[in-house]
Amino acid sequence: MVNKLLVWILTIILLFLGQGKINAATLSELEQQKKQIEEERFKIKTELKRENRAELVIKNSKLVVKENAYKNAIKYLTGDIKEINxxxxxxxxxxxxxxxxxxxxxxxxxxxxxxxxxxxxxxxxxxxxxxxxxxxxxxxxxxxxxxxxxxxxxxxxxxxxxxxxxxxxxxxxxxxxxxxxxxxxxxxxxxxxxxxxxxxxxxxxxxxxxxxxxxxxxxxxxx
Known part of the structure; x- marks a missing residue:
């Protein structure tokens, strides 16, 4: 599970790091993606009482991993990467x-x-x-x-x-x-x-x- 999370984190960093330029628009987009995931998870929680409960639990677990990846990407991008550049x-x-x-x-x-x-x-x-x-x-x-x-x-x-x-x-x-x-x-x-x-x-x-x-x-x- 840890390896999967690392892959997610680096995939997100790849998408938004680009040439090493970090700006408000990048972070804003990441925040929007994270918010969208949170909304999807909320919807899943309201549907758990319906059929296909097991499938929804699996979907929610995957979204948790993805949400954590975005959180870590945001944390990484707001850090000091001057040395990397x-x-x-x-x-x-x-x-x-x-x-x-x-x-x-x-x-x-x-x-x-x-x-x-x-x-x-x-x-x-x-x-x-x-x-x-x-x-x-x-x-x-x-x-x-x-x-x-x-x-x-x-x-x-x-x-x-x-x-x-x-x-x-x-x-x-x-x-x-x-x-x-x-x-x-x-x-x-x-x-x-x-x-x-x-x-x-x-x-x-x-x-x-x-x-x-x-x-x-x-x-x-x-x-």
């Missing part, structure tokens, strides 16, 4: 060739890879495939993955690492995201079966193949 605004303006690794990123990949025993070119490949080296206009996917390395929030909570030593752990911090990706691969037995570890990152064989092929190309160009 500034973190990726610089990267998205970079003129990057997808076939080349940006030089400033290489030491970060290498340091994270050395700490967790993974290949730094695999980290670079994941970064390239997931967010084109942090240059996509928004770093929230349609399924709710967030940040430079596209973690689902619940996964990042479990595997997030303070890569830059600032005392905070954030998927919006480049160093944190890369170190967290290395930690996640290592935790999924990368040293024993790198294909399976990468598959855990995105459950698709084509994804594993793309990551390994991209990593191999990066390795040739950077050796």
């Amino acid at each position: 500034s973190e990726y605004s610089a990267y998205k303006m970079m003129n990057i060739n997808p076939g080349e690794i940006p030089e400033p990123f290489i030491p970060i990949y290498q340091a994270a890879a050395e700490r967790y025993g993974v290949d730094w070119t695999v980290l670079a490949a994941i970064h390239s495939i997931e967010t084109r080296f942090s240059t996509i206009n928004r770093m929230i996917s349609s399924v709710g993955a967030i940040g430079h390395m596209q973690f689902m929030p619940a996964t990042f909570v479990a595997y997030g690492i303070d890569g830059n030593g600032d005392g905070k752990i954030s998927p919006w911090s480049l160093e944190d995201a890369i170190y967290s990706a290395a930690n996640y691969l290592a935790a999924n037995n990368y040293s024993q079966d790198k294909r399976k570890a990468i598959w855990h990152y995105n459950h698709a064989d084509w994804y594993v193949n793309d990551v390994l092929a991209t990593a191999a190309a990066f390795s040739i160009k950077n050796n």
